Amino acid sequence: MTVFSRAQLSLHPLQPSRQGPHWSGVPARAWFLDMTRAASPEIFARITADNQPACYTVSPLQKPAVADPAAFTLAFTTLDDDLTDLWATRILPVLPGAGITLGEKSYGVVTVETETTTDADLIQQHTLSAELPQRGLTLRFRTPVTFHSGGSQFPFPTPDLVFGGLLDRWNSLCDIQLHPDTRTFARECIRISRYRMESRRVDTGDSPYGVLTGGTGDCRYVVWRGDEYWQRVVHALAAFSRFAGVGARTSIGMGQVEVLPERG
Template sequence: MITHWAVPLAGIDPSRVSLTHLHAVASGLADQQHWASPKPWAARPPRFLDGLPVLEITTLTTDSADQLRTSVAPGTAIRFGSQHGTALAAPHPLTATTWTDLHRETPTEPSWTVRFRTPATFGNGNRFSPWPDPAAVARSLTTRWNTFNPDPTQHFDEDPRLWRRIWVSDVEGHTELLPLPGLTVPGFLGRIRYHCDDPGVATTLHRLLLFAELAGLGRYTTRGLGIITLDSGAGRNPVVSGPQKSPRSVQRSDQRKQYNSDVPGSPAERAGGRSVQ
């Protein structure tokens, strides 16, 4: 099960939370093996949802979900740098999707418009690139999918020659420089359109991009990078299991609230970085 959780907070100003602070808190709550790579979870920058600051974490395995639920209860201390807050409630799911649900999805058109809501970066080792090259995107997502999907019959072929059949047909965006401990990372922020006329590869890419909407895209997804959404069309919505409650409804009442997917503030400002046109 892939589950997107929210933890409502008290005493935290989301605009003051850095990428480093986010990673420290999220890893303390969801991590079981500190040096494991890739991680079975991803984090999003804290934001206001229904008037409450919330921390959002997506878990990709049952173990990581259990770890998060065990780590947080009402009143649990949450510290982002100099900000000391508390959890108002236990983690609760905003969305939940099975791997099988995603694996059943098929595209209705051979193109996808991806909007990067927070900067995404790609590369290996100490080499970083802001360019969301189709091969880099597909390779990164395939590695995570095959690592955490427990059903090997649903794993994807990792042959890099397949990704040559995907190309970029439109792009609009810019680079943002993000400071991390000991280095500065360039990230892409904007919109890009991928196209693929090979039916088999298109189906794989479609499922991987739906996965990326939940789990993030590229490197440092545990620090809030690589949050994306897909434009409507192409059968983009994964199956969500059951009605979900908002943070305020869980913390105060059973009244349902509308989920606002916007991430507040400039990603560069939130990270203490700057924009490069």
């Protein structure tokens, strides 16, 4: 069983400031890794090794839907048992009331909210439930999503790229493995029924990531043929996307996604 955790920090600037022109996911990732290294150099070395699958995501600073115009949120996920335990027991408990620095800006941590699930929970909920799976699901890409395809960036979430990528990430991280034919099912049996998306330029400043292009907005996918089992696996992967992100550069805040409830 593999544990997935998501934490969201509510932040308030410690001095008057506004967001700069560059993507805040880069300094947010640096802060996350600095905190991990300070708490456990061994875990830091392992999760940043060249052959290690991506086992965390970090969001950019975002404006919450609250009245306070100065407030921000910062979210991150962990998809590795040791990393999840490290943050849950040694780092998150001391963050409320503390200050953090992202690049050249400092923020006070007001609150920390967490949620946790496991691969076994998602399999139980989505593939073993007595309830019939819905044929449609809608993903909202809250930050730009892009994919590495054919040696270049591809900023549109086609079914095979979305669910094939989630399948790869699941099987690289989880104890419970999903069938590799899920990718074929996504390519041949899922269609996009509607979307409302726009392209967005992501300038990461002097970082090695350069300038990226991604798509934000809503995309609805429909299973138009195929066995019920595969529909269930797709819904499990969609739920996993909240923790794993979708596409490339999820460690700097791209591909942050949520599943929207189906209408009717």
